[in-house]
Amino acid sequence: MTVRLATMGMSGCSGCHIALLDTGVALLDLLKDVELVYSYPIVDVKNPIPDNIDVALVEGSVRTDHDQEMAKEMRRKAKFLIAFGSCSAFGGVNGLANTFDSQAGVKYVYYETRSMGEQRQVPSEHVPTILPENLRLSDVVKVDFIIPGCPPFPDEIAKVLGALLAGETPSLSTKSVCDECPLEQLTAAPTQLRRIYEIPEPNKCLLSQGFICMGPATRAGCKAECPSRGIPCTGCRGPAETVWDQGVAMLDALAALEEKELAEFKLPRITSTFAKYTYASSELDKIRKRVKQK
């Protein structure tokens, strides 16, 4: 029996779809049992979404009324809906837009950017309306599974799809990036804040050296791709299983830094570092939305 697979893109960068294509040989194996019935970013057909979809991969966050409708329609037609990538699962980098007023954003884009030329107006036709908030997929419809990552790892995509084809329940790693990290973990807490352009000591934990590495708060599964190359983890795979809120967890970890160093580490840098991919699903944003409603 062939499995009817659909993939769809909402407000994202299509990077997740590139990662899907990047599964390479594994994709060819999968395609023996899979019929790709709908794939809007890969095949240039948007409507209609076919019926009877078995598995749907949905990339991107819900930013416009069009996204919202598409997400609902996909939910009606798909048996197993996967939030594909961090935009869809947590709101993604787009979620940082929630720190601004959405109308101010629209105004900036259509009236203030230089590239707009002469036509300074918000188009009223052929473009969907922006929602007041950037939402993750699960804010709009029920989601059966998430594949985190910005973009997700091809190996993991293949593993999850493989498990589904075999009739098994897919699973994600429950560990944190640190658990997979090959760097030597030091017990010393960082005292000094260091910036990304500085050169780290090789083979030593980056966080202990003062680089802000989100490893401790981030879900494993990427084999610590970034720290093992000397680049601090930015937390693209969202909160680890035992972490309630990635940003707040990192705020905790920062406490050991010297006050003088912390003084330089201010908003909005804190938000965009600690909640880079998860602001739209963070505790902070949840409260902000509720305060705004009142």
Add this chain to the structure above:
Amino acid sequence: MNPSKASSTPKRKRKSKPKAKAASTPDKLRIVSFCCHYCSYGAADLAGSSKMPYPLNVEIIRVPCSGRVDPLHVLHALENGADGVMVTGCLKDQCHFVTGNLHAEKRMMKLQKWLETIGLGGRLEFQLMSAGMAKRWVETTKSFYDRIKELGPNPLRKGGK
């Protein structure tokens, strides 16, 4: 696991609601105060036994150390309608756990900034005091209470007032 949530931590069980002790105060404002076992709790205790009055609105939660207070605790208190949250610890260099109070201070300072961005600015207070500083406790609670009174009730409070 529940993959539809951002974090798939199992849902916390809600305990039955604690009785609204401070609801008996005339203005119904509620201030949650995390006090460390070794110092600020002692200060509050001393204030009580010396019959020094401080606002009834302050509800104390004793913690082993101010460093134990996770920013999430503060967020959850505010989310559930606390009008103000105080975190109090020992004086500098007097922390029973050496650096707990300093860590708490740094976290809370940053959290205060975060709260300002989401419309709850001014509702978090951090203070250091020794177990003998009952007067400081009274002054701190009074001035924080005044500030909360000025800010008005937390917009997230149930019933909206």
